[in-house]
Amino acid sequence: MKLSGWGCYPIIECAAHLFEKRSTAAALLSAGDDWIAYGQGKSYGDSALAPHVLLTQEYNKLIDFDAQTGVVTCECGITLAELIDLFLPRGWFLKVTPGTKLISVGGAIASDVHGKNHHAEGCFSESVISLRLMLPDGTIASCSREENVPLFRATCGGMGLTGVILDATLQLKAVNSAYIRENIIPCANLDEVFVQYDRCSHYPYSVAWIDCLAGGSSLGRSILMVGDHDDDGELTLPEAKRLSVPVTCPSFLLNNYTLSMFNQIYYRVKGKPAQRQRVPLETFFYPLDKIDHWNRMYGKAGFVQYQCVLPMATSYKGMKALLQQISAAGMGSFLAVIKLFGPQNENFLSFPMEGYTLALDFKIQPKLFGLLERLDRIVLEHDGRLYLTKDSRMSEAMFMQGYPRWREFQDLRTQYGMKKKFNSWQSKRIGL
Amino acid sequence: MMNLTILGANSDVAMATARRFAQSKMISSLCLASRDLELLERNANDIQVRYDIPVKAVVFNALDYTSHARFYQQLDPKPDIVVLAFGLLGDQQNAQSSFEEAHRIIDSNFSGAVSILEVVAADFERRRQGIIIGISSVAGERGRQSNYIYGASKAALTAYLSGLRNRLFKSQVHVLTVLPGFINTKMNRHLQLPGLLTASPDDVANDIFKAYLKSKNLIYTLWFWRWIMAIIKSIPEPFFKKMSL
Numbered sequence: 001m002k003l004s005g006w007g008c009y010p011i012i013e014c015a016a017h018l019f020e021k022r023s024t025a026a027a028l029l030s031a032g033d034d035w036i037a038y039g040q041g042k043s044y045g046d047s048a049l050a051p052h053v054l055l056t057q058e059y060n061k062l063i064d065f066d067a068q069t070g071v072v073t074c075e076c077g078i079t080l081a082e083l084i085d086l087f088l089p090r091g092w093f094l095k096v097t098p099g100t101k102l103i104s105v106g107g108a109i110a111s112d113v114h115g116k117n118h119h120a121e122g123c124f125s126e127s128v129i130s131l132r133l134m135l136p137d138g139t140i141a142s143c144s145r146e147e148n149v150p151l152f153r154a155t156c157g158g159m160g161l162t163g164v165i166l167d168a169t170l171q172l173k174a175v176n177s178a179y180i181r182e183n184i185i186p187c188a189n190l191d192e193v194f195v196q197y198d199r200c201s202h203y204p205y206s207v208a209w210i211d212c213l214a215g216g217s218s219l220g221r222s223i224l225m226v227g228d229h230d231d232d233g234e235l236t237l238p239e240a241k242r243l244s245v246p247v248t249c250p251s252f253l254l255n256n257y258t259l260s261m262f263n264q265i266y267y268r269v270k271g272k273p274a275q276r277q278r279v280p281l282e283t284f285f286y287p288l289d290k291i292d293h294w295n296r297m298y299g300k301a302g303f304v305q306y307q308c309v310l311p312m313a314t315s316y317k318g319m320k321a322l323l324q325q326i327s328a329a330g331m332g333s334f335l336a337v338i339k340l341f342g343p344q345n346e347n348f349l350s351f352p353m354e355g356y357t358l359a360l361d362f363k364i365q366p367k368l369f370g371l372l373e374r375l376d377r378i379v380l381e382h383d384g385r386l387y388l389t390k391d392s393r394m395s396e397a398m399f400m401q402g403y404p405r406w407r408e409f410q411d412l413r414t415q416y417g418m419k420k421k422f423n424s425w426q427s428k429r430i431g432l
Numbered sequence: 433m434m435n436l437t438i439l440g441a442n443s444d445v446a447m448a449t450a451r452r453f454a455q456s457k458m459i460s461s462l463c464l465a466s467r468d469l470e471l472l473e474r475n476a477n478d479i480q481v482r483y484d485i486p487v488k489a490v491v492f493n494a495l496d497y498t499s500h501a502r503f504y505q506q507l508d509p510k511p512d513i514v515v516l517a518f519g520l521l522g523d524q525q526n527a528q529s530s531f532e533e534a535h536r537i538i539d540s541n542f543s544g545a546v547s548i549l550e551v552v553a554a555d556f557e558r559r560r561q562g563i564i565i566g567i568s569s570v571a572g573e574r575g576r577q578s579n580y581i582y583g584a585s586k587a588a589l590t591a592y593l594s595g596l597r598n599r600l601f602k603s604q605v606h607v608l609t610v611l612p613g614f615i616n617t618k619m620n621r622h623l624q625l626p627g628l629l630t631a632s633p634d635d636v637a638n639d640i641f642k643a644y645l646k647s648k649n650l651i652y653t654l655w656f657w658r659w660i661m662a663i664i665k666s667i668p669e670p671f672f673k674k675m676s677l
Contacts, residue, residue, distance in 0.1 A: 020471060020474075021470055021471060021474075023470075061474045061475065061477065061478035062477065062478045062481040062482055063477055063478075063481065064477075064481060065481045072481075075474075086482055
């Protein structure tokens, strides 16, 4: 069966298998090498693609929930959306959530995803109390900060390369509302973005949409959105309308002019001087989840999302250089984000580090890859790195320079015999 | 408040139905019965955590007829609603050459149902209350070369449920016959199903729940199968036999 990640690039022929029981998963794994788990297919590139794919979507049951403490244990295939639907009405929300809830818990752990509160709460793994991992020989290891610590550190953010995450115990966060009090702060250029992020660091949630096509004195103009949970006791979400991109669009629809026009309008509409509003949590965290298949906007050839992080010391200079390069190339997207991260955690391959991250989509076109290589050089010069979950093309050298702890990760893989059993197209490309 | 027992509870439709009833808060306990206890316990746990109602997992084998009376006896509390959700699509090609396969299909869809439902019916009749929901199939409406052994066993089940409804009416026991068309389930995964005509297990569960609330006798799910089957049934046999269905 042909599979791809969310970016629809690359598309690869994989032998895909479902499982509902641990014994089935173990039996499957015993027959052949090069396996990788595949959850909701929301990582963008080839990190969940391999000759043998273990689909986790049916291994998605709840195991336990303690209404007193908000601790939930679930199988890895369950989606964040299901957890929110079930537990938000009871006053519990995810401690860390990425910009989509349509991902599996296993995927969230393997990517060690981050959200708008990274500067305050860290990555998804901060909410993971423990997890159980199926090793290459089909045995199961319990991993936490007390037990099998190296396995835990390697598995959180380990892109599924340490085994199959079977289930996890998560700490949810108590909330007293399904609504967010949001402040919207327009920033005319990159300097203002940095000033405003600094000024708003006390807000638990923050993210900025950035117009990556604006140049000159407007370079880096952004709309910063910050917020916190409301406290009004209203725990039900309003009925959400769903939209869909029903067919794959011809990719010429997204060109420099349409994007630039969109960005201009978006900045005008959203960027009125400082507004405050109360919005449903779904609108604040998951604006794109309302549009099914939005990835089809980029046409048949698919797209890549380029997400890098630069350490604090070089963030300003580096971001400026990146934005100049992108703006000059005239290739950008309407989904560009700049965000301040908090300190990095102890996991071997987790992406975030203290500094600024920039994420933007590019539709696949021949001249794109030259630009991305130029961006790679800027990222390396500023001691940054790229996010594995978004990646479909980074080189081995780029990976190894960006993730100095790859050696420890690889040693652990060797020690447990994971190198033959668990691989993705991505892991082979980046030399793991 | 009602106690619900689902027979053949590991199927996708059964699970969706269990969730739909649990979500309604109209049942006070749920009993899931099927062969594979490992799967069943996962499912039972899941519903219990999700909807905060007591759920039991009990081993039940539709083909082990002699166990049925004992199985029913040990149910505590006794059910007020029984959903019969087990069945076997089988392999038509294989069943044509191997009577063993044909027999397995017939027994799973029909003999097993008769055996357990007679036990249930006797209890409901005595208690003068209860609802039996039997999941049959539109395939039982007319035999087609692609699955007539399955279809015939479902036709028998549909006729059986109709007779049971007739018998139990005077005891205030209700029987609902459910005739689903294509459903996107584990059982059908290997088939190429026409997207527009194919229901999700949740769609079917919703229809079943609504029909239960309205005390319907027989429903097609999704609704348009009533009309599709009306057309298929109206085709004169001389033409029908020449068609490749």
